[in-house]
Amino acid sequence: MSQKSVAVVVVAAGRGERAGSAGDTVPKQYRSVGGQAILARTVEAFVSQPNVSWVLPVIHPEHEQRYAALGLGGDERLLAPVHGGSTRQGSVLAGLKALAPLKPDLVLIQDAARPFVPAALIESVIYSLGAAQGALPTLPVTDTIKRSLDGAEVVGTEDRRLLHAAQTPQGFRFGQIFSAHMRAASVRREFTDDAEIAEWAGLRVVMVPGHRDNIKITHPDDFARAERIISGDTRMETRIGTGYDVHHFTDGDAVWLGGVEIPHNKRLMGHSDADVALHALTDALLGAIGEGDIGIHFPPSDPQWKGARSTVFLRHAGDLVAQRGGRIVNVDVTIVCEAPKIAPHAAAMQGVIGEALGLSTNRIAIKATTNEKLGFIGREEGIVAMASASVEVPRVD
Known part of the structure; x- marks a missing residue:
């Protein structure tokens, strides 16, 4: 101009x-x-x-x-x-x-x-x-x-x-x-x-x-x-939370991972959509602000969460951070499985997570690895996900 x-x-x-x-x-x-x-x-x-x-x-x-x-x-x-x-x-x-x-x-x-x-x-x-x-x-x-x-x-x-x-x-x-x-x-x-x-x-x-x-x-x-x-004293402090989740396979034709439905010859067993990636990430956010785990907020014994999309759980965790006057700095998710392939869907997962949490995709990492054919992951009996989240919240003295 x-x-x-x-x-x-x-x-x-x-x-x-x-x-x-x-x-x-x-x-x-x-x-x-x-x-x-x-x-x-x-x-x-x-x-x-x-x-x-x-x-x-x-x-x-x-x-x-x-x-x-x-x-x-x-x-x-x-x-x-x-x-x-x-x-x-x-x-x-x-x-x-x-x-x-x-x-x-x-x-x-x-x-x-x-x-x-x-x-x-x-x-x-x-x-x-x-x-x-x-x-x-x-x-x-x-x-x-x-x-x-x-x-x-x-x-x-x-x-x-x-x-x-x-x-x-x-x-x-x-x-x-x-x-x-x-x-x-x-x-x-x-x-x-x-x-x-x-x-x-x-x-x-x-x-x-x-x-x-x-x-x-x-x-x-x-x-x-x-x-x-x-x-320059905003009285903010950085908190780190981690999450871990595992679900085993059962008969089916697709799995939900990172909020994305991926065609597969099996599905993950769970009360909700069994999205291990979003469950681990939800736990990481809850842990960063000392709010327990996903089971406390969305107990599997409650029928209203039967088949629920895990983006509901993730948004709830993001809302709790905002209610504390905080902000999410970045999140990092690692998915461990032999199959399906995660890389082709990583960008879509970033988009879903970014929309749910109000984050730009450069603050969202999606990584995947195999278990080198070892253990129950190697035998393709299930999928594990691990996540970490960094948040800034007002400091409480």
């Missing part, structure tokens, strides 16, 4: 009441983290980027003195702030109108309450606009999402594999998003973010990988996390 002018709208017109404790009247964007106001950190994250042409803060009309007290300045790319509207959508439109005379090629729209946006993420959003009309950073959703009509009763479960949490900056071609915002202002609807306006206007919006430190400071507890990010 040839060099284009890039403007940034920093949306800072909210009152920031949710982030304050009782009696605290300082809006969150003006509160200090690591000795510097959140808004100042956010503005400087963009002013420091050589490919950014202008940065325009949009502030609340009552916050002029607070903004002036930040002492921002010294860079001609930082424009004088403009006043926002009564809603975030109105504030963004005010910023776009103020930028219109400059005729920027691209515009990034950033929440003031995200002060830790990495330079690489900014560059990634800008780069993606070379081929797309809109770009936004996202993170895959790891929690199970329930749907409720009244906030009390569950009526359904969303497919989290299709869900992604949006971050900012959200980037667009200036003329297109300005036009979309002008049209959106004329309808009786409040959009949740600028990407939704772009989608509504028919623009093509692509996703780029977000960053877990690119947090939005919304609630009081977020300030403690922000301080940990600044200090």
